[in-house]
Structures are given as structure tokens and as C-alpha cells.
Amino acid sequence: MVASSLLDLIGNTPLVELRELSPANRTIYAKLEGQNPTGSIKDRVALHMVRSAHLEPGQELLEPTSGNTGISLALVAKLMGYRLTCVMPSNATPERKALLALYGASIVESPGELGSNGAVRMAQEIAAQDDRYVMLFQYENEANPGAHYDGTGLEIARDLERVDALVAGLGTGGTLMGAGRRLREAFPGVQVVAAEPLPGDPVMGLRSLEDGYVPPVLNVEELDRKLLVSNDEAAAAVRALLDREGIFAGVSAGAVVHVARRVAEELPAGSVVVCVLADGGWKYLSAPFWHGEDIAEDVLWW
Amino acid sequence: MSVVRVPPVLRSEAGGAREVEASGSTVRELLEDLSSRLPALGSRVYGEGEIKSFVNVYVDGEDVRTRDGLDTPVGDSSTVILLPAMAGGC
Numbered sequence: 514m515v516a517s518s519l520l521d522l523i524g525n526t527p528l529v530e531l532r533e534l535s536p537a538n539r540t541i542y543a544k545l546e547g548q549n550p551t552g553s554i555k556d557r558v559a560l561h562m563v564r565s566a567h568l569e570p571g572q573e574l575l576e577p578t579s580g581n582t583g584i585s586l587a588l589v590a591k592l593m594g595y596r597l598t599c600v601m602p603s604n605a606t607p608e609r610k611a612l613l614a615l616y617g618a619s620i621v622e623s624p625g626e627l628g629s630n631g632a633v634r635m636a637q638e639i640a641a642q643d644d645r646y647v648m649l650f651q652y653e654n655e656a657n658p659g660a661h662y663d664g665t666g667l668e669i670a671r672d673l674e675r676v677d678a679l680v681a682g683l684g685t686g687g688t689l690m691g692a693g694r695r696l697r698e699a700f701p702g703v704q705v706v707a708a709e710p711l712p713g714d715p716v717m718g719l720r721s722l723e724d725g726y727v728p729p730v731l732n733v734e735e736l737d738r739k740l741l742v743s744n745d746e747a748a749a750a751v752r753a754l755l756d757r758e759g760i761f762a763g764v765s766a767g768a769v770v771h772v773a774r775r776v777a778e779e780l781p782a783g784s785v786v787v788c789v790l791a792d793g794g795w796k797y798l799s800a801p802f803w804h805g806e807d808i809a810e811d812v813l814w815w
Numbered sequence: 816m817s818v819v820r821v822p823p824v825l826r827s828e829a830g831g832a833r834e835v836e837a838s839g840s841t842v843r844e845l846l847e848d849l850s851s852r853l854p855a856l857g858s859r860v861y862g863e864g865e866i867k868s869f870v871n872v873y874v875d876g877e878d879v880r881t882r883d884g885l886d887t888p889v890g891d892s893s894t895v896i897l898l899p900a901m902a903g904g905c
Contacts, residue, residue, distance in 0.1 A: 629901065707881075711876075712898075712901075725868070725869020725870070725899050725900045726869070726900065726901055727868075727869070733878075733880050733881065734880075737881060738877060738881050738882075739878035739880070739881045740876055740877050740878075741876045741877070741896065742876075
């Protein structure tokens, strides 16, 4: 394979059967989004959003992100010649901050205890005060689910003859909405299932209900199921992925596999479940849970 | 009786408790029972016959909005989790 730009290598990720972790007589396939150029599914979203934005000279990108989207935007911005500033919660993992800086983005930290909501609010304030900034804002940008409708979902429908359930992590809702819509066209009975993080108390601490936010991209009614996954369950599944399948994946991927196994067990024999593993484990290498230790509850993992 | 887990932001309305108890065979009955036991907590999560828009209610880990909403059955041994709706990350 020869490409003229790294941007041409975004998407078209492989599906691999989870032979050890699939329940008896069911097949779980994992879509390895960690194989995108910056190591996460957000490369798809970043490319689609920047191409759709048609920036003018002098305009700069600004985005609230706890990491992966920022890193992806930083790569796309670099290769397309734009400046990028990211607003990220101070408790995002250090690898993500380091990577963002290495890819050339400027970083503004928002209070960690306010989580993603706090980063969103701060970025909105900055953008409102300076019209040089263009906030692509993945939470309400239709190019986000569009990237998964035209990419992730299309690829799954192309590569498999049967899909009974799609499981993906719930962040912005982009993957679930976009890939879900495409898969419903190809497989009308498919269940679209969200794996949702159950945040630790320290992360939730200062959020008030008034800070509540449902991303406009996300239409909960399009989900067939929405299941909470604790940090401990996600960490255990991340270790199982590595130990039994050789897949080195991130925390949300663990949550997604945890849910995929539960969903597969509840479906009839012969069922096929696809789970989308959003990133590789590299950005979490400093985390303490790899050898079975408790996962830190004061970190915003995804 | 079901155990209802209360997020940090609502604990002051629950007298500081991380968990409270409420009874009901559906989410509606349970939230109405909760509202009569702890009106301050109940009014933050439930009112005018609906779950408040920035509150998510889970029965055994599953969001009731993708099940049968207020008609979702609650078992005696069910755990109910209340959470503020929030944007996920990345």
C-alpha cells in the first residue's frame, strides 16, 4: 500500500474476531480504530469536520477535547496548514497532553473537576470573544456522525454479511448515530447499543444538574440500549483484551467489550456483534490498572 | 425496597446519603415513593410526570429511556442509579 498523504490512511480499519472473548456460539468482531494514523477513531471525525468547514485565511481552529479529538485535529490541521488550540480538562491523561503539544497544538486547561462540560463551556467563552476562532465542536457538528455514516458504518456493512448488534462507546454520540444509521440500512434488525461510562465520584463531584448536557449530535431515541460500565469493569475488560486476544486497547474499548459480551450472551446462538474499539492503549500506559490494581476514580478516562 | 444510588451533586438533598431506599414495581412508582420520602431529592429528578431532562435513571445499569421509560419494571433486588446527564469525552 502506498499513500500520498497520511490523511489517505484514515479509516478502513480492520475487523478482528474475538475468538477467546466471544460467548459460545456467538461471534464478536472488534473494529480496531487504534490503527488510524494518530491511534484513535477521532481521526475520521477530525478529517471530516475540517474538510466540511472550508476555513478562510486567518481563521484558526479551537476545540474542547479530553484528548483524542484534539490529537486528531492537530494532525489534520498540521497537514492542511491550520493552527489549532485545544481546551482540555486538567485531569486528562498526561500522554494526551504531551501528544497534543508534540503534534503542534496550543493547550488551554479547564478545571478537571468540571470534566468535559467545563472544557466545552470554556471553549465557547473563548470563541465568543475572538472571531478568529472557528470551533468545529464535535458535539453538535453533523460532520461527526457523518464521518461514521460514510466511514465506520459503511466499512462494517461492506465487510460483514450479518450484524445483529453494534456496540460503541458513548461520548459525543457520533459513532453510535452515524454507524448505527448506516447499519440499520444494511441490517434492519440491528441493535445499536451504547456503552456509557459510570464516572467515579471525584470526577462527578462538582457537576451540578444545571451543568447537564446532552450533545445535540446524540438522539437517545435512536439507541436500542444504553448500558453503564464502571471503571473497574472497563479496566478488567481492557486486561482481558490484552491477555486473551493480544489487543492493546484503551479504557473505553474495555467498556465496549464488556457490554458486547453481555449483549452477545443475550442474543440467540449464531448472532454477530460488532464492537468499535475507539483507541489503542498507548495513551493510558501510565495508568495504574494494567497489572490488576484499582483504576483511579479521579481521572476522566474517556 | 430497591437501593437508589445518589450522585454527589444530589447528596445534600438526601441528607448526605450515597444510597437511599425506595419502593415501587416500576420506575414511576419508585420515583413517586422517593419523592414522598425525600421531597427535595425527588423534585430534582422527577416532576410533572417526567424524569427531568438532565437526569438519567438506570435500572440494573441500563438507561430507562432506552427501555420502557417510567414503565420500566424495577425488581426487589434492583439497583437504581441516578446520574446527571453529561457529555462524554474525547
